[in-house]
Amino acid sequence: xxxxxxxxxxxxxxxxxxxxxxxxxxxxxxxxxxxxxxxxxxxxxxxxxxxxxxxxxxxxxxxxxxxxxxxxxxxxxxxxxxxxxxxxxxxxxxxxxxxxxxxxxxxxxxxxxxxxxxxxxxxxxxxxxxxxxxxxxxxxxxxxxxxxxxxxxxxxxxxxxxxxxxxxxxxxxxxxxxxxxxxxxxxxxxxxxxxxxxxxxxxxxxxxxxxxxxxxxxxxxxxxxxxxxxxxxxxxxxxxxxxxxxxxxxxxxxxxxxxxxxxxxxxxxxxxxx
Amino acid sequence: xxxxxxxxxxxxxxxxxxxxxxxxxxxxxxxxxxxxxxxxxxxxxxxxxxxxxxxxxxxxxxxxxxxxxxxxxxxxxxxxxxxxxxxxxxxxxxxxxxxxxxxxxxxxxxxxxxxxxxxxxxxxxxxxxxxxxxxxxxxxxxxxxxxxxxxxxxxxxxxxxxxxxxxxxxxxxxxxxxxxxxxxxxxxxxxxxxxxxxxxxxxxxxxxxxxxxxxxxxxxxxxxxxxxxxxxxxxxxxxxxxxxxxxxxxxxxxxxxxxxxxxxxxxxxxxxxxxxxxxxxxxxxxxxxxxxxxxxxxxxxxxxxxxxxxxxxxxxxxxxxxxxxxxxxxxxxxxxxxxxxxxxxxxxxxx
Amino acid sequence: xxxxxxxxxxxxxxxxxxxxxxxxxxxxxxxxxxxxxxxxxxxxxxxxxxxxxxxxxxxxxxxxxxxxxxxxxxxxxxxxxxxxxxxxxxxxxxxxxxxxxxxxxxxxxxxxxxxxxxxxxxxxxxxxxxxxxxxxxxxxxxxxxxxxxxxxxxxxxxxxxxxxxxxxxxxxxxxxxxxxxxxxxxxxxxxxxxxxxxxxxxxxxxxxxxxxxxxxxxxxxxxxxxxxxxxxxxxxxxxxxxxxxxxxxxxxxxxxxxxxxxxxxxxxxxxxxxxxxxxxxxxxxxxxxxxxxxxxxxxxxxxxxxxxxxxxxxxxxxxxxxxxxxx
Numbered sequence: 001x002x003x004x005x006x007x008x009x010x011x012x013x014x015x016x017x018x019x020x021x022x023x024x025x026x027x028x029x030x031x032x033x034x035x036x037x038x039x040x041x042x043x044x045x046x047x048x049x050x051x052x053x054x055x056x057x058x059x060x061x062x063x064x065x066x067x068x069x070x071x072x073x074x075x076x077x078x079x080x081x082x083x084x085x086x087x088x089x090x091x092x093x094x095x096x097x098x099x100x101x102x103x104x105x106x107x108x109x110x111x112x113x114x115x116x117x118x119x120x121x122x123x124x125x126x127x128x129x130x131x132x133x134x135x136x137x138x139x140x141x142x143x144x145x146x147x148x149x150x151x152x153x154x155x156x157x158x159x160x161x162x163x164x165x166x167x168x169x170x171x172x173x174x175x176x177x178x179x180x181x182x183x184x185x186x187x188x189x190x191x192x193x194x195x196x197x198x199x200x201x202x203x204x205x206x207x208x209x210x211x212x213x214x215x216x217x218x219x220x221x222x223x224x225x226x227x228x229x230x231x232x233x234x235x236x237x238x239x240x241x242x243x244x245x246x247x248x249x250x251x252x253x254x255x256x257x258x259x260x261x262x263x264x265x266x267x268x269x270x271x272x273x274x
Numbered sequence: 275x276x277x278x279x280x281x282x283x284x285x286x287x288x289x290x291x292x293x294x295x296x297x298x299x300x301x302x303x304x305x306x307x308x309x310x311x312x313x314x315x316x317x318x319x320x321x322x323x324x325x326x327x328x329x330x331x332x333x334x335x336x337x338x339x340x341x342x343x344x345x346x347x348x349x350x351x352x353x354x355x356x357x358x359x360x361x362x363x364x365x366x367x368x369x370x371x372x373x374x375x376x377x378x379x380x381x382x383x384x385x386x387x388x389x390x391x392x393x394x395x396x397x398x399x400x401x402x403x404x405x406x407x408x409x410x411x412x413x414x415x416x417x418x419x420x421x422x423x424x425x426x427x428x429x430x431x432x433x434x435x436x437x438x439x440x441x442x443x444x445x446x447x448x449x450x451x452x453x454x455x456x457x458x459x460x461x462x463x464x465x466x467x468x469x470x471x472x473x474x475x476x477x478x479x480x481x482x483x484x485x486x487x488x489x490x491x492x493x494x495x496x497x498x499x500x501x502x503x504x505x506x507x508x509x510x511x512x513x514x515x516x517x518x519x520x521x522x523x524x525x526x527x528x529x530x531x532x533x534x535x536x537x538x539x540x541x542x543x544x545x546x547x548x549x550x551x552x553x554x555x556x557x558x559x560x561x562x563x564x565x566x567x568x569x570x571x572x573x574x575x576x577x578x579x580x581x582x583x584x585x586x587x588x589x590x591x592x593x594x595x596x597x598x599x600x601x602x603x604x605x606x607x608x609x610x611x612x613x614x615x616x617x618x619x620x621x622x623x624x625x
Numbered sequence: 626x627x628x629x630x631x632x633x634x635x636x637x638x639x640x641x642x643x644x645x646x647x648x649x650x651x652x653x654x655x656x657x658x659x660x661x662x663x664x665x666x667x668x669x670x671x672x673x674x675x676x677x678x679x680x681x682x683x684x685x686x687x688x689x690x691x692x693x694x695x696x697x698x699x700x701x702x703x704x705x706x707x708x709x710x711x712x713x714x715x716x717x718x719x720x721x722x723x724x725x726x727x728x729x730x731x732x733x734x735x736x737x738x739x740x741x742x743x744x745x746x747x748x749x750x751x752x753x754x755x756x757x758x759x760x761x762x763x764x765x766x767x768x769x770x771x772x773x774x775x776x777x778x779x780x781x782x783x784x785x786x787x788x789x790x791x792x793x794x795x796x797x798x799x800x801x802x803x804x805x806x807x808x809x810x811x812x813x814x815x816x817x818x819x820x821x822x823x824x825x826x827x828x829x830x831x832x833x834x835x836x837x838x839x840x841x842x843x844x845x846x847x848x849x850x851x852x853x854x855x856x857x858x859x860x861x862x863x864x865x866x867x868x869x870x871x872x873x874x875x876x877x878x879x880x881x882x883x884x885x886x887x888x889x890x891x892x893x894x895x896x897x898x899x900x901x902x903x904x905x906x907x908x909x910x911x912x913x914x915x916x917x918x919x920x921x922x923x924x925x926x927x928x929x930x931x932x933x934x935x936x937x938x939x940x941x942x943x944x945x946x947x948x949x950x951x952x
Binding site: 051073078 | 372373374502505506508509510512513515516517518519520521558562563564
């Protein structure tokens with residue numbers, strides 16, 4: 001059962017510092033939205049607002065037609081799952097037990113089947129009997145994703161799920177996000193890697209200093225001018241050699257910027273983009 | 275990180291709990307049957323049965339009857355109540371604070387109880403007779419814990435770190451007030467309290483048992499329903515909430531129940547340290563951190579530990595008695611160190 | 626005829642043996658200062674709470690504190706004692722080998738019962754109270770005697786203990802002796818013109834440092850010995866923690882401490898470290914006196930004797946005291 005999640009003029013200020021300013025967008029079923037932006041842009045804060053964790057200064061978040069702060073925790077847990085940036089466990093729970101915790105709000109029904117499937121989906125089935133605190137950062141990240149998958153919610157909010165993962169597993173996570181979306185879920189992912197966003201997201205939201213600068217398809221949002229301004233570094237955008245999406249290329253600061261740009265532009269021109 | 279990264283072989287709850295129950299039964303029989311006065315087993319059985327209305331053909335004296343029924347039996351029951359209360363409370367607080375070193379003292383129960391006890395003695399209250407000191411200790415412990423919680427609450431939320439810091443602050447204040455009252459009280463009055471604060475089950479009577487039992491039994495019956503929630507608490511405050519746990523409500527419920535149980539235990543037995551710290555550690559090592567198993571196991575394990583420690587306390591230096599708190603500390607200190615070193619080696623993190 | 630004489634001789638011998646054995650048993654009892662009296666039992670006494678207690682058998686006595694043990698020894702019943710607490714130190718060596726029941730205030734019901742006592746006797750401080758109740762419930766009479774914090778205490782205690790153990794006559798004797806020696810000491814002190822200020826300090830390892838004042842046993846002893854209790858004069862009631870100002874302001878000429886306390890803090894050196902002590906006249910004139918606990922504070926039959934010693938120490942100008950020959 002798909003769910004709709006809408007942010008309306010979401011604003012948050014703490015001690016007269018604005019962390020979010022008038023952010024409005026909707027998260028539709030069946031789509032993956034990537035939230036990108038420089039550090040401190042408010043991406044994580046926005047995700048928390050979408051999760052219903054925050055008491056907003058202005059604006060509201062509407063989940064299935066109701067203000068999200070009216071939902072008791074248990075009901076919320078049936079509708080949305082949140083993947084945190086990191087989960088540190090002080091106790092020696094096994095991987096399987098951690099994933100089982102994702103069943104919290106649903107308990108008993110066919111736990112094992114769901115847990116196994118979730119483990120396999122993130123390549124974690126083989127480490128199911130290992131102790132979570134003894135895993136590497138990447139393994140822990142994948143297990144936490146399994147836990148979120150096991151919660152089986154129509155809305156998933158993922159906070160930098162690819163941060164500690166190798167290339168293979170980064171792709172794997174984004175594939176999972178796409179599959180979920182295709183099955184009708186709504187997925188919001190915070191990413192640092194613009195190319196992952198451009199490749200896998202249906203829409204990209206660029207945030208800066210608490211505002212949503214723009215939201216739209218990868219082609220609409222990933223323009224050189226905008227990216228360079230928002231990220232405060234030289235960025236070139238080209239046509240992805242294989243997919244129909246932009247290829248974002250951050251430029252190293254070298255003496256001869258103009259020369260590099262010409263070379264890229266030349267190559268882009270050769271591949272017939274723009 | 276590193277070391278043997280597989281799950282250390284665990285004893286499943288279905289095996290551990292019956293084993294612990296058997297251990298408790300054994301310890302109980304030992305506690306009732308063994309003591310400074312030698313009483314033959316058949317006589318002990320005869321005395322117990324007689325009080326239940328069944329007469330068997332074994333002779334015993336009035337003194338033996340008094341010893342078994344009025345002295346040992348209530349003492350054993352009290353040991354079970356105190357041990358299970360402390361064991362379970364330790365597990366609950368360690369799960370709630372996500373810290374394997376937490377114990378009920380963190381939220382001020384022990385220091386509050388001590389303040390209540392010293393207060394009642396220093397101010398010369400005795401309107402409840404012998405029950406005055408325990409009553410004041412109980413109220414002191416509960417009030418302090420609730421105060422810690424209320425102070426740490428802000429905007430309808432209590433952050434764990436704030437809770438811990440407030441606990442520390444209130445422990446310090448309690449300690450200071452206790453110190454002040456100690457200065458004001460006479461030396462004679464004080465010696466009463468010093469011995470109480472070393473921990474002892476020597477004042478166990480059916481009345482004391484009756485006073486403490488309702489709070490402890492109620493707590494023991496209620497606590498298991500939070501087993502699943504405590505597991506989720508371990509993931510973190512936010513994550514637990516995301517998974518549907520009403521963290522605020524669960525937290526205050528747990529603090530209240532723990533405060534009542536521990537307050538009652540400390541009120542009648544004084545400050546018995548280490549039980550709330552060691553028992554959960556041991557159980558986690560054997561059976562893993564799943565609270566659904568951990569909580570009942572800690573109740574059974576704590577009861578056995580206190581029973582056996584008390585048995586040692588009243589037989590080792592017979593006819594004198596060692597304070598219970600001293601025995602648990604002597605057991606607990608080195609044990610904890612060994613446990614810590616082994617755990618750090620064997621697993622990636624804390625058990 | 627011969628056979629009849631033999632029978633008579635045998636019967637007489639047997640009778641002598643039978644009759645003689647209790648006497649020989651008594652003669653073999655060691656440590657009795659006086660020949661053991663035969664207790665008149667049952668003895669009924671009213672204890673400090675107003676309850677009537679009947680003691681029917683004093684063959685196995687457990688005294689709950691050292692002063693009570695000492696009194697029992699002086700009453701000639703030491704052989705009947707089956708267990709003592711840690712403060713029973715007089716007479717020296719008398720109680721060695723007996724099981725110890727621990728501290729007066731932290732007793733164990735079953736522990737005491739394991740000694741199979743026929744009567745348990747102690748002061749008001751003994752406890753915990755529930756333990757004493759449990760012992761009573763087991764059928765053993767527990768007699769609690771009063772101990773007022775005055776110089777009357779030794780005689781009152783002796784009388785109460787003697788009554789409970791069924792030896793009022795021996796008790797009376799002891800009371801008269803004790804009363805006489807105490808009165809003599811007080812009288813002798815009265816002949817002195819000096820009234821030195823004396824301060825009593827109670828110390829215990831672990832930070833306990835208290836000044837004794839009005840209403841404490843030490844106060845009673847000091848007053849009886851013709852001194853001025855500095856603590857009482859400074860307005861201190863019972864015991865209060867020391868402050869350097871209090872000690873220096875009091876300017877005591879003599880300071881008294883209990884020996885076990887001094888030992889527990891590390892001896893005389895540690896005493897001099899107590900704030901304010903070093904600045905007192907007592908320190909300057911080497912008048913810091915340490916006494917055996919039981920002797921100083923126990924309010925025992927020896928109190929009169931000790932008082933004389935104290936009088937001599939406090940009033941060195943008096944002629945030397947000649948102790949009356951021991952009985």
